[in-house]
Amino acid sequence: MTLPEQLSRLRQDDGIVDRDRGPHFRGLIDNGNLLTEAAANALPQTKQLIDDGKIVLDTQRAVAGELKSFAASFSDVTGVVSGKDVALRSILDNGSAAAAQLDTLLKDNANVLPTG
Numbered sequence: 001m002t003l004p005e006q007l008s009r010l011r012q013d014d015g016i017v018d019r020d021r022g023p024h025f026r027g028l029i030d031n032g033n034l035l036t037e038a039a040a041n042a043l044p045q046t047k048q049l050i051d052d053g054k055i056v057l058d059t060q061r062a063v064a065g066e067l068k069s070f071a072a073s074f075s076d077v078t079g080v081v082s083g084k085d086v087a088l089r090s091i092l093d094n095g096s097a098a099a100a101q102l103d104t105l106l107k108d109n110a111n112v113l114p115t116g
Helices: 003-014 022-041 043-062 064-083 085-108
Strands: none
Touching (some): 022 043, 043 064, 064 085
């Protein structure tokens, strides 16, 4: 016996659904059926999503050690960089002026510099 048949029988046997609530109850059943049908129709895509997720998680599990090692190394690098913050800021702040001076120096001495 299907769910709508069971609910109809329940309504008839026990009088649970009176006339005022009947349409609301019927709408609930109809929408529940639509939801079940939509879920059944989406089952292949849902299964594929789960299978693909398993591949991703298995890969992540397989490379977890390498990821942890990379994260630790990156942490070391950022620690060194943060310790050199003043020097790096100086290079960034003065780098374009120094590059312009170097460019001028090279142009001024182009005739005496080796080529090739």
